[in-house]
Amino acid sequence: MADPTHVLSDLRDEGEDLDERVSGLADSGWAMPTPAQGWTIAHQIAHLAATDRQALVAVTEPELFTARRDGALASPDSLDAYVNESAGQGAELPPTELLAQWRATRSALHAALAAQPPGARFPWFGPPMSTASMATGRLMETWAHGQDVVDTLGVRREPTARLRHVARIGVRTRDFAYAQRGLEPPTEEFRVELTSPDGELWAYGPEDAEQRVTGPALDLCLLATRRRHRADLALRAEGTDADQWLDIAQAFAGAPGTGREPRG
Structure with missing residues (x-):
């Protein structure tokens, strides 16, 4: 516990x-x-x-x-x-x-x-x-x-180590995001490697997973809470399933909504 x-x-x-x-x-x-x-x-x-x-x-x-x-x-x-x-x-x-x-x-x-x-x-x-x-x-x-x-x-909020909690729930709700859209989630685990605000590596999933997501922890948090469009974030997917997940990631209950428009 x-x-x-x-x-x-x-x-x-x-x-x-x-x-x-x-x-x-x-x-x-x-x-x-x-x-x-x-x-x-x-x-x-x-x-x-x-x-x-x-x-x-x-x-x-x-x-x-x-x-x-x-x-x-x-x-x-x-x-x-x-x-x-x-x-x-x-x-x-x-x-x-x-x-x-x-x-x-x-x-x-x-x-x-x-x-x-x-x-x-x-x-x-x-x-x-x-x-x-x-x-x-x-x-x-x-x-x-x-x-x-x-x-x-119109102000910038400095990211903190508290993002670890948001990132973790973003990763753990992967299958939930698929279910919200009536999709079957992938059977294999993903490897997710995120760079923390302090430069530390936050890693989830098996190291040898074929499906992988890498990038800043802040960006995954913004994506999973649907506060930014994927096009505005520096997240990289390796594998078809991982790529699909970045399009539908959602860490909160309720309908996903339309999401945010790209900022360019």
């Missing part, structure tokens, strides 16, 4: 980083449209607050979460509808109130996860999650929606 201590610390730091970027915005800044169609910066933070709240319920009241989830997911498109509805409701709040809600919720979630015994598992929108997996998923979401925020503000 993975020790969640490190990822919980990184989740806290990722949230604080994004918090600092939005806390000084005027109301007009919160209303700026982001690359996610129809979503402002307020929608991005509202979405994180809502999903952190859902995670908190899953951890502390799993039966209540399961009942709410099953009711919300009555149809194939209901998850996306729920996401948009909850983000829209939160975005209508005054920015100071929305930010306060997000801060309180993510603090409560961090405390709840840190208090869990070894081996604990919680229901979620996909398979049940361990403490480390839940924290990793929340970090991935925070980082991805934070990317939309910094893109909107």
